[in-house]
Amino acid sequence: MLTRLRWFLCAAGLLAGLLLLRPTAKSALAADKKDPLKIAEGTASSDHEWQVPRERWQLPFKDDQPIYFVNRSQAAAEWDKLPHFWNETTENAVDPKTGEKVMRKAVKIKVPLGLTVNPPVPVENPMTVAKWKLGKQLYFSPSLSSDATVSCATCHDPKLGFTDRAPVSTGIRGNKGGMSAPTVYNSAYNALQFWDGRAASLEDQAQGPVMNPLEMFDGDGHAWNHAVSRIRRNEKIVQQFREVFGTDPTRDGIAKAIAAYERTVLSGNAIHDRADVAMRARVEDEGSGKYDFKAKDYETVLLAAFDAKDKTALDALGLDVDKDRAKAAATAKSIHNGRALFFGKARCNGCHIGDNFTDNQFHNLGVGVKDGQLPPNAWGRFASLPTGHKNAESIGAFKTPTLRHLTGTAPYMHDGNEKTLEEVVDFYDRGGNANEFLDTKMRDTDAERAYLLSQRNHTPYKGAEVKGFGKDEKPIAPLKLNLTPQEKHDLTLFLRALQGDPADPVVMRKE
Numbered sequence: 001m002l003t004r005l006r007w008f009l010c011a012a013g014l015l016a017g018l019l020l021l022r023p024t025a026k027s028a029l030a031a032d033k034k035d036p037l038k039i040a041e042g043t044a045s046s047d048h049e050w051q052v053p054r055e056r057w058q059l060p061f062k063d064d065q066p067i068y069f070v071n072r073s074q075a076a077a078e079w080d081k082l083p084h085f086w087n088e089t090t091e092n093a094v095d096p097k098t099g100e101k102v103m104r105k106a107v108k109i110k111v112p113l114g115l116t117v118n119p120p121v122p123v124e125n126p127m128t129v130a131k132w133k134l135g136k137q138l139y140f141s142p143s144l145s146s147d148a149t150v151s152c153a154t155c156h157d158p159k160l161g162f163t164d165r166a167p168v169s170t171g172i173r174g175n176k177g178g179m180s181a182p183t184v185y186n187s188a189y190n191a192l193q194f195w196d197g198r199a200a201s202l203e204d205q206a207q208g209p210v211m212n213p214l215e216m217f218d219g220d221g222h223a224w225n226h227a228v229s230r231i232r233r234n235e236k237i238v239q240q241f242r243e244v245f246g247t248d249p250t251r252d253g254i255a256k257a258i259a260a261y262e263r264t265v266l267s268g269n270a271i272h273d274r275a276d277v278a279m280r281a282r283v284e285d286e287g288s289g290k291y292d293f294k295a296k297d298y299e300t301v302l303l304a305a306f307d308a309k310d311k312t313a314l315d316a317l318g319l320d321v322d323k324d325r326a327k328a329a330a331t332a333k334s335i336h337n338g339r340a341l342f343f344g345k346a347r348c349n350g351c352h353i354g355d356n357f358t359d360n361q362f363h364n365l366g367v368g369v370k371d372g373q374l375p376p377n378a379w380g381r382f383a384s385l386p387t388g389h390k391n392a393e394s395i396g397a398f399k400t401p402t403l404r405h406l407t408g409t410a411p412y413m414h415d416g417n418e419k420t421l422e423e424v425v426d427f428y429d430r431g432g433n434a435n436e437f438l439d440t441k442m443r444d445t446d447a448e449r450a451y452l453l454s455q456r457n458h459t460p461y462k463g464a465e466v467k468g469f470g471k472d473e474k475p476i477a478p479l480k481l482n483l484t485p486q487e488k489h490d491l492t493l494f495l496r497a498l499q500g501d502p503a504d505p506v507v508m509r510k511e
């Protein structure tokens with residue numbers, strides 16, 4: 001009796017072990033077919049969240065094609081030689097497991113001009129061609145949404161500058177969200193994701209929409225269990241997951257693959273980036289050692305753009321590629337002046353700095369403020385800071401967005417309230433929208449101090465207008481820029497000169 005029981009337990013254990021450790025594509029799919037959504041109720045199923053990788057399923061080292069980024073600042077000679085964005089090549093490598101020398105395929109990505117570092121890649125999610133392809137498929141796949149109607153590309157459409165060009169996005173069943181979809185372009189460089197920075201990485205971010213009732217989730221059961229089950233129904237994708245991750249489709253793998261794809265959605269080679277190269281070449285020619293922009297640096301690259309019939313870059317500046325060559329000099333002068341304003345009188349570089357024109361910080365500009373009041377629940381960064389780390393300075397503060405690729409991503413700001421770049425510039429010209437928590441950089445703090453002092457000393461105050469906001473009547477003086485109409489025009493033109501090339505077809509194409 002005892003031996004029989006022992007035998008039975010042993011066999012059952014073995015069977016369970018086999019099922020657990022060696023699930024085949026068939027068994028995973030069969031389990032789904034029985035009752036595909038049943039396991040999805042309640043809390044997360046760890047099998048759907050992540051699995052321990054099985055090396056045997058993964059592509060062998062010699063067939064796994066790594067993707068390398070190459071940028072001009074760090075590897076100029078190699079970068080110059082790369083003819084395309086996506087360059088297929090081969091490499092000699094040593095299989096770390098067997099020590100065998102192999103020749104294998106690889107891809108080198110020519111990072112667009114102006115981006116002086118490579119997109120950061122987490123160690124646990126190295127870039128490979130198979131993973132990138134899988135991520136691209138998932139990015140365009142409506143299967144991630146409950147009713148198979150919405151994909152990431154619905155709201156971040158490659159043809160619309162990886163946004164939806166709407167003030168707020170539309171998710172499943174026509175549900176409207178509360179914010180404007182930011183572009184995916186260069187999101188690889190963001191320190192934090194979302195307008196309030198609540199996601200720490202692209203991998204983190206990609207898990208949000210699938211659970212969001214306003215975006216991809218119908219609210220029934222556990223969003224990710226359902227989504228993973230839906231993806232597991234496709235045998236081809238199951239196979240791809242096994243080759244890439246050594247697991248069945250999981251939430252972990254889906255997030256990683258999508259992030260790998262997003263890291264190749266890059267915008268650069270704007271007129272401004274080209275002018276930077278022209279400027280450096282000129283200064284080296286002259287031997288003056290004085291690296292500063294001149295209008296003629298912009299003119300040089302505008303003329304080159306006319307010669308190359310670069311419609312995209314010229315369209316962004318409102319220039320007709322066939323007719324407007326004579327306007328190159330005047331346009332160059334305007335952009336050059338716009339640049340000086342951006343880094344000078346208009347103080348845009350106080351927040352929009354670096355290759356991607358963002359400080360990766362959060363600021364309250366008063367976007368959406370009416371009569372000095374923040375809209376209800378518009379806490380911004382403040383709400384997403386963990387309890388114990390709340391910082392009043394981040395009340396109503398939103399992330400500084402990139403300024404690359406703006407002409408294709410209107411309307412602007414987190415609420416899509418500003419319809420044109422001209423409106424954005426007017427917004428800054430009046431000092432944003434005054435409110436109790438307006439960012440220091442948007443304020444005339446000298447005027448505020450003078451005002452407080454005069455109040456304390458009961459002396460008359462003369463200076464920029466100061467008004468009291470909030471329960472404490474906190475004195476706030478929005479810093480007006482006093483830009484002339486010509487200056488506004490030039491500043492806007494500089495923003496247009498930051499328009500990059502569209503992503504390479506290899507990234508844009510759905511297939």
Ligand code: HEC
Pocket residue numbers: 139144150151152153154155156169170171172177179180181182183184187190192193194195196202205206207209210214215216258
């Ligand atoms: C229904 C429309 C919608 C769908 C579907 C959607 N997004 Fe978004 N996405 C948004 C909106 C709106 C935001 C900004 C929300 C916020 O900040 O709170 C956003 C933010 C982002 C960001 C952050 C960018 C930044 O600069 O902070 C990335 C990256 C992104 N989405 C990628 C994706 C991916 C990948 C998917 C698919 C898994 C996806 N989105 C699905 C609308 C959508």
Ligand code: HEC
Pocket residue numbers: 342346347348349350351352362363364365367397398399400401402403406409411412413414415421424425428429439441442491495
């Ligand atoms: C105090 C920091 C700060 C300064 C100074 C600043 N910006 Fe911004 N900018 C931001 C933040 C933060 C946002 C997003 C605000 C929001 O949506 O609530 C933004 C948004 C924008 C947008 C909209 C981008 C989009 O995709 O929606 C543009 C365009 C822009 N800024 C241009 C400028 C220009 C031009 C200047 C100089 C006149 C400037 N900024 C000065 C922080 C700043």
